[in-house]
Amino acid sequence: MSIFTPTNQIRLTNVAVVRMKRAGKRFEIACYKNKVVGWRSGVEKDLDEVLQTHSVFVNVSKGQVAKKEDLISAFGTDDQTEIYFD
Template sequence: MSIFTPTNQIRLTNVAVVRMKRAWKRFEIACYKNKVVDLDEVLQTHSVFGNVSKGQVAKKEDLITAFGTDDQTEIFTYF
């Protein structure tokens, strides 16, 4: 009997999920804890999510409605 481990799943170990509500929508980003030196060191992935644990990336229309842009680097400054 062999144990199957999916290789296409990203494990969110030692990660803090930062949540924000804006324009009646919830957004999330996945960050490493205790990192404040550089944005690239803090972010685990350069994506804004609707739900991090399910891997659901936020819809472009929702980002534009809530933040006025779909530029994710600019949106990270709101968090």
């Protein structure tokens, strides 16, 4: 009997879910709780320090990544870096 350990799972710890509603759809990104406050107040300048992963989700807790078509219809682009600053 072998034990299978998934290698492609990313565990999100200390997560703050930042939600945005656009074009009738809800999008979420996973951030560090303590860094979000710093980003909003202007203390934190590096976006890589704030984000846990560089993906835009439909549901962070279930790991459902937003579809490319939904990103284009809501934001006009599928470049996730531009979406973060929108």
